[in-house]
Amino acid sequence: MTLNELMPFSVLVPLIAAPICALLPGRFLPWLLAMLATLCSAVIMAQVLPAAIDEPIRYAFGQWAPPIGIEFRTDAVNGFIGLLVSVMAVVILPWARISVNQEVPENQGLFYALFLLAFSGLMGMTMTGDAFNLFVFLEISSLSTYALVAQGRAKAAPLSAFRYLIMGTLGATFYLIGVGLIYIMTGTLNMLDLAERLPEVADTRAVQAAFGFILVGVGVKLALFPLHRWLPGAYANAPSAITVFLSSTATKVAVYVVLRLVFTVFGVDFASSMPYGEIFFILGLVGILLPSVWAIEQDNVKRLLAYSSVAQVGYIILAISLLSVTGLAAGLVHLFNHAVIKAALFMCVCTVIYQTGSARIEAFQGLGRQMPLTMLAFVLAGLSLIGVPLTAGFISKWVLIEAAIAQGLWLAVAVVLIGSLLAVMYIGKVAEAAWLKPAPEGRPPVREARLGLLLPMWILIVANFYFGIDTRLTLDVAYEGARILLGGQP
């Protein structure tokens, strides 16, 4: 089997495993199948990515050549995202098993089936080279995500899921309108074919409207600043494992979709003829500052981190609004690093929820002494979020500032620095409660979490430092991906 034939299985294996998972009884078997399926995807992506950097790997379904049939296509950009999504799932699942046992004790077969559907939808969005097919995968992952969010223990979980559903469906339908308009103008849905035919009709209002519809539609999915309203509730009320998974993958794949459509399909020339850069620049700046301030105000640490996620999307949006190779590379590398950082942070908080049953800031008081390993992990991941040297977060902010200075955008540099200071405040707020305040009187002593919860968390913490020191995998691939995106056809 060649790599081209192997590549689609990274999506198909979890997709086929999902219904089987729903039928499996008990708790262990569904989890095992989910674990094997995601592991299979990760192994395939690890095989495909090195080859895809040199030359795109393509697979046409049913032997129908691309403009007519649907093709899967992997290059340095989506191979990178695909590897990120599948590896994160593999790291999160062992951790998830313990917390899911506590939070979703019944019907775990269905739970993991939904998880696999969400996962394969995200992988499909990453791999596909067809604009309509992307919509279908988007809806596969979204629908299962709504159901997963509603599984949360909080009373408001179904409400958050419902609000997410309304926003998400509006976003997906906006995307569909955009795809419809460019299909009407060009008569094709294949992304590469679209890229060839769109320049001819780029001056028409239909294509310009399509660009706007698509950006707003995907903007909802990636929690672009004014369209982020669904995110805090959905993250705060979802089951812990799903919060960790979504925070590290779902918005990242949506960012990839924006990159792919803006740069490969519409092209840089078209994007710069529209006010794309200006709008994303302003939304990026505001999107860093306001959600960071909101994060400081939160009493619930899960919500605090959710607002921080919106702010981190602001950094990525700021980076990709610069329309330069360094800017795009900064966006891609921050996308990767933020996935690792936020997964680690959410794991720490959710471990505290597992032990104490609460995510309120009062519940963190005195935990530094009672759960030292968890809270140390929180501080280290927090340092990475702030962007302290030797951590992954430092690398992405460094590249972003480099890109901003190259274009003389001192305002952006200032906002990145202020954003980091605000991050010091909200991370510091939690760290202070954990390490400096005494445990509230009358609370039974809390024990350190067990090894099964600590190990995946610390793997991510080590990864945070590893990718802060050795940037060969992250930064080099990100630069390569940025060059592919800006160079039009790879």
Next chain:
Amino acid sequence: MGWLGHFNYWVVVVLMMIGFYAVVARGNMAKKIMGLNLFQTSVFIMFISAGKILGGSTPILREGVEVYSNPLPHVLILTAIVVGIATTAVGLALAVRVRENFGSIEDDELSEDDPIDDEPAR
């Protein structure tokens, strides 16, 4: 033809605005779902009407017919309709759960910011 030549698009735009208004302005969850359906349907109509060719026949191969309508948008929309039905089903199921938990599906009777993160339902 004038503006009537774009009759199908006018229908789409009007339906889309009605649906969008219902989603955004109505507080009742069931009405929001209805608005969402209307909104999606308008997009389906846009796709399908784009596939129609004036004077074209149904896309079935037979003698004496040269011009066919484009079948592809119909096929795509079939998928989108299935997605829409699934969304409606999930949305209504969630509305039922919300009613079980809060006793209401009116937005203004529910909390603005879904802040009850710590309060377990079961």
